[in-house]
Amino acid sequence: MRPDYLVLRSLVKVFGTGENTFTAVDNVNVEVQEGELVTLLGPSGCGKTTTLRMISGFEIPTSGEIFIDGEDVSTTPPNQRPTTMVFQNYALFPHLTVFENIAYGLKIRRDSKENIRKTAEKIMLLVGLEGLAERSPAQLSGGQQQRVSLARSLVMEPKVLLLDEPLSNLDAKLRVSTRLEIRKLQQRVGITSVYVTHDQEEAMTLSDRVVIMHQGKIMQIGTPQAIYAKPANRFVADFIGKANFLEGRIGSLASRNEIVLDIMGQKFQVLVQPDSFSEGARVLLVVRPESVNLEPKKPDTLTGTVQEAVYLGSQMVYEVDVAKNIITVEVANPQEHLVFKAGEEVTISFQGKSLHILPYEEAH
Amino acid sequence: MTGSNRKRQEIIGNLRLLWKEPLLLVSIIAIFYFLMIFVLFPLFMVFKTSLIVDKQFDLSNYLAIFSKKYYFQPFINSMILGVLAATAGTILGFVFAYAITRTPLPFKRFFRMTATFPIISPPFVIALAAILLFGRAGSLTPYISRIIGEYSIYGLGGLVLVETIAYGPIAFLVLYGVLQAIDPALEEAAMDLGASRARVFATVTLPLAVPGIASAWLLVFIESMADFGNPMVLSGNFRVLSVQAFLQITGMYDLSRGSTLAILLLVPTITAFFIQKYWVARKSYVTVTGQPTGATIKRLEWYIKLPTYAACILFTGIVFLFYGMLIWGSFQTLWGVDATLTLHNYVEMFQVGKDYIIDSLALSTLATPITGILGMFIAFLVIRKKFIGRATMEFVSMLTFAVPGTVVGIGYILAFNQRSALFPFVLTGTAWIITTLLIFRNMPVGIRSGIAALQQIDPSIEEASTDLGASSNKTFRKITLPMIAPAFFSGLAFSFVKAMTAISAIIFVVSGRWNLITVAILGFVDNSQYAQAAAMSLLLIVIVLIALSIIQILVGRIGKGARTVSIVN
Ligand SMILES: Nc1ncnc2c1ncn2[C@@H]1O[C@H](COP(=O)(O)OP(=O)(O)OP(=O)(O)O)[C@@H](O)[C@H]1O
Ligand SMILES: [Mg+2]
Numbered sequence: 001m002r003p004d005y006l007v008l009r010s011l012v013k014v015f016g017t018g019e020n021t022f023t024a025v026d027n028v029n030v031e032v033q034e035g036e037l038v039t040l041l042g043p044s045g046c047g048k049t050t051t052l053r054m055i056s057g058f059e060i061p062t063s064g065e066i067f068i069d070g071e072d073v074s075t076t077p078p079n080q081r082p083t084t085m086v087f088q089n090y091a092l093f094p095h096l097t098v099f100e101n102i103a104y105g106l107k108i109r110r111d112s113k114e115n116i117r118k119t120a121e122k123i124m125l126l127v128g129l130e131g132l133a134e135r136s137p138a139q140l141s142g143g144q145q146q147r148v149s150l151a152r153s154l155v156m157e158p159k160v161l162l163l164d165e166p167l168s169n170l171d172a173k174l175r176v177s178t179r180l181e182i183r184k185l186q187q188r189v190g191i192t193s194v195y196v197t198h199d200q201e202e203a204m205t206l207s208d209r210v211v212i213m214h215q216g217k218i219m220q221i222g223t224p225q226a227i228y229a230k231p232a233n234r235f236v237a238d239f240i241g242k243a244n245f246l247e248g249r250i251g252s253l254a255s256r257n258e259i260v261l262d263i264m265g266q267k268f269q270v271l272v273q274p275d276s277f278s279e280g281a282r283v284l285l286v287v288r289p290e291s292v293n294l295e296p297k298k299p300d301t302l303t304g305t306v307q308e309a310v311y312l313g314s315q316m317v318y319e320v321d322v323a324k325n326i327i328t329v330e331v332a333n334p335q336e337h338l339v340f341k342a343g344e345e346v347t348i349s350f351q352g353k354s355l356h357i358l359p360y361e362e363a364h
Numbered sequence: 365m366t367g368s369n370r371k372r373q374e375i376i377g378n379l380r381l382l383w384k385e386p387l388l389l390v391s392i393i394a395i396f397y398f399l400m401i402f403v404l405f406p407l408f409m410v411f412k413t414s415l416i417v418d419k420q421f422d423l424s425n426y427l428a429i430f431s432k433k434y435y436f437q438p439f440i441n442s443m444i445l446g447v448l449a450a451t452a453g454t455i456l457g458f459v460f461a462y463a464i465t466r467t468p469l470p471f472k473r474f475f476r477m478t479a480t481f482p483i484i485s486p487p488f489v490i491a492l493a494a495i496l497l498f499g500r501a502g503s504l505t506p507y508i509s510r511i512i513g514e515y516s517i518y519g520l521g522g523l524v525l526v527e528t529i530a531y532g533p534i535a536f537l538v539l540y541g542v543l544q545a546i547d548p549a550l551e552e553a554a555m556d557l558g559a560s561r562a563r564v565f566a567t568v569t570l571p572l573a574v575p576g577i578a579s580a581w582l583l584v585f586i587e588s589m590a591d592f593g594n595p596m597v598l599s600g601n602f603r604v605l606s607v608q609a610f611l612q613i614t615g616m617y618d619l620s621r622g623s624t625l626a627i628l629l630l631v632p633t634i635t636a637f638f639i640q641k642y643w644v645a646r647k648s649y650v651t652v653t654g655q656p657t658g659a660t661i662k663r664l665e666w667y668i669k670l671p672t673y674a675a676c677i678l679f680t681g682i683v684f685l686f687y688g689m690l691i692w693g694s695f696q697t698l699w700g701v702d703a704t705l706t707l708h709n710y711v712e713m714f715q716v717g718k719d720y721i722i723d724s725l726a727l728s729t730l731a732t733p734i735t736g737i738l739g740m741f742i743a744f745l746v747i748r749k750k751f752i753g754r755a756t757m758e759f760v761s762m763l764t765f766a767v768p769g770t771v772v773g774i775g776y777i778l779a780f781n782q783r784s785a786l787f788p789f790v791l792t793g794t795a796w797i798i799t800t801l802l803i804f805r806n807m808p809v810g811i812r813s814g815i816a817a818l819q820q821i822d823p824s825i826e827e828a829s830t831d832l833g834a835s836s837n838k839t840f841r842k843i844t845l846p847m848i849a850p851a852f853f854s855g856l857a858f859s860f861v862k863a864m865t866a867i868s869a870i871i872f873v874v875s876g877r878w879n880l881i882t883v884a885i886l887g888f889v890d891n892s893q894y895a896q897a898a899a900m901s902l903l904l905i906v907i908v909l910i911a912l913s914i915i916q917i918l919v920g921r922i923g924k925g926a927r928t929v930s931i932v933n
Binding site: 058077083084085088091094104105108109 | 430546549550552553554555556557558560561563567568571588649
């Protein structure tokens with residue numbers, strides 16, 4: 001298992017010429033391990049597709065290099081790269097049958113007829129297309145078309161499989177079941193994959209690691225857990241899940257790895273990485289809504305006024321005004337908790353370990 | 365309820381609806397009557413006349429087909445011409461369309477405009493330019509003779525050249541639409557799976573374009589087989605059906621033979637039309653929507669760039685050469701004899717041709733709005749109304765499109781040179797015969813663009829306007845009209861161009877009193893007055909361009925400038 005099976009080094013893509021240039025991908029560095037599935041996640045227009053198309057060879061990087069399995073493929077034309085792509089709209093050849101679509105690449109590679117038939121049949125069984133070999137793509141449902149597209153790419157046994165929002169044309173239910181199938185298939189075949197999506201749930205459930213992109217730059221790379229629990233900056237915290245932001249100040253250092261935080265006059269003792277903060281620094285605190293506790297108002301605590309209380313069955317969602325900061329609170333299992341009404345005064349609290357501390361940055 | 369019962373109920377329901385809108389009913393009946401008189405009746409007369417020899421029913425014309433050189437040779441010649449021109453034109457059109465949709469060719473707009481220019485000019489001016497360039501006293505003839513020896517531009521070779529230039533642009537437009545509609549992701553997918561550029565072309569691009577190629581081929585085949593102007597000028601001893609039919613009727617006064625030749629011309633063109641419309645169109649994988657699709661391909665190999673770019677430059681060069689030659693020729697004192705530059709030709713053209721020019725302008729201006737409104741109205745009926753015979757109405761009104769002008773022209777003189785039970789007026793020799801012919805011959809284009817425009821308007825758009833408080837009158841003015849206006853005006857533009865440049869059918873119905881500019885040009889060519897012919901052709905081209913600009917401006921005003929007039933749909 002080489003840890004640097006696919007390497008993107010300082011990738012830059014600038015579109016346009018002269019005055020009118022636009023940097024779609026800005027100094028992207030990623031290393032993908034063999035057999036790993038990495039998603040590129042980010043808002044629309046952040047450069048995900050462009051990055052993927054540079055890996056597949058359809059866009060030529062303005063600068064930077066791409067290595068696959070140790071080999072520099074930066075200048076290799078797309079038809080000679082060991083990658084295959086699952087297109088967003090599937091791009092199935094409408095004049096060929098399902099079988100011919102799947103066999104297309106093998107034929108180009110001049111496999112023997114017998115071998116083509118065997119391999120194609122095996123892959124069709126694998127993705128659940130048995131019996132549909134002679135259909136034309138127009139006679140398939142969206143989900144089936146998606147599977148043909150996947151099979152057509154997988155059958156080539158590429159070193160890297162690329163998928164550009166492969167589920168975006170499916171309806172919500174099918175999207176959930178298909179993404180599980182894709183994940184199982186990917187793990188069974190053990191194929192190194194780069195998956196583009198702007199759906200964070202999809203990214204979280206599918207990936208070994210997630211690359212968060214914003215305006216062409218990488219914001220953070222990490223496992224889904226790490227990205228959710230320890231976002232690297234305000235953008236990531238905001239983009240992944242719901243987050244409350246609070247301003248704070250490092251009051252004093254209790255020891256090398258324990259600090260006292262000052263949040264709106266209240267003190268919190270928090271364990272941190274040794275020597276990561278200096279006394280008096282301004283910081284930004286990230287608290288997830290489910291980590292906040294509500295109690296009836298008590299003296300000498302952080303207090304606020306409930307502005308809105310919404311009952312959602314499985315949980316209660318509150319918006320609490322704490323000195324003009326709106327804090328969202330989610331309480332699971334409302335039956336087992338006190339329920340507050342709008343206008344009530346409450347005390348909010350959280351445990352030190354559910355606080356994530358970032359260097360201070362302005363909201364954007 | 366049984367199926368047939370339900371059907372009957374539906375018909376009765378529709379009839380009741382019609383009954384409630386008497387104006388609509390009257391218009392539908394009137395349109396059917398006009399279509400019968402001005403489309404079907406002339407065709408019927410041609411057929412009938414071909415079966416009558418010496419006032420007796422006689423099959424001898426048809427029995428003689430295979431024995432007589434009269435019929436058989438022109439038939440074969442026309443077919444050969446059609447096949448060769450269609451093949452050359454389609455190849456040319458494909459290369460051009462490929463270059464424009466799939467390569468980073470610079471100056472695409474320029475290439476596109478030049479390549480489509482022959483469509484708005486009268487087709488036979490290309491034959492005229494060919495004579496000026498390659499004829500007996502042609503400018504390039506000495507150089508070419510030195511290379512290939514003695515040759516004659518008159519005959520099959522010259523005709524194929526000229527028809528290819530004249531109608532290749534039609535193939536280009538069809539294939540441009542088709543190639544543009546093929547999703548580039550398909551080609552990328554193929555390449556992604558390991559196919560080289562050549563392989564992608566052979567296994568994806570070409571197969572997907574095949575129905576389009578067939579369409580383009582059939583259209584050029586129809587046009588060049590039915591063409592009259594170019595072969596009239598350039599066919600020499602190579603006899604083709606359209607010219608032979610004309611000569612039989614105006615030269616030998618043999619209506620029966622002329623009609624038989626016309627029928628022989630009709631059979632292959634109409635067959636090709638039906639193959640194109642009902643078979644090829646159905647096999648298509650791509651729907652041409654006019655929506656351009658994404659990226660063009662980067663990293664193009666030189667072996668693709670070089671030949672395609674060369675072909676584009678060569679063809680645009682030829683177009684410039686031919687039309688440039690017309691300008692050059694129009695200033696020569698006496699073509700081939702005295703090359704002193706002079707304006708005399710223009711003076712003479714105006715003296716001799718003034719009446720022709722006025723007639724052409726007057727009759728085209730009269731026919732154009734009628735064509736446009738009638739076309740739009742029929743489109744409206746066909747798309748938005750339900751009535752018995754709706755499909756028949758669409759079919760018959762499109763029919764004239766597939767019928768060669770020669771056949772229509774012969775039909776008109778046969779049908780309207782006497783009163784008949786159906787139509788109690790004699791039209792021969794009047795302005796009306798020319799006008800009606802122009803109207804009914806050019807109407808299919810108006811109908812087609814009207815249908816396209818109306819189909820695009822989702823009824824919910826109109827509903828949305830009403831929903832927001834607009835009266836239905838206001839909705840029509842503010843929403844529907846601006847949306848169909850561009851199609852309406854491009855229909856108008858097209859029928860005006862067609863009316864001004866028509867020759868094949870018109871030449872049968874002109875008279876001493878009413879004559880047209882195209883016929884005058886042909887007359888000049890007949891007298892070997894090439895310089896005057898060139899001058900008058902240029903004038904015609906200028907008139908057409910001016911008219912197109914005016915319509916373009918009108919569209920800009922009404923259609924809010926968002927869309928431009930497209931001459932060909
Ligand atoms: N060929 C091009 N020329 C100019 N700009 C381009 C081109 N292709 C993409 N861009 C721009 O680059 C940016 C990134 O595009 P890209 O397609 O990579 O976004 P994306 O992250 O895939 O977004 P989405 O989620 O909407 O698919 C966008 O702002 C886009 O407008
Ligand atoms: Mg994208």
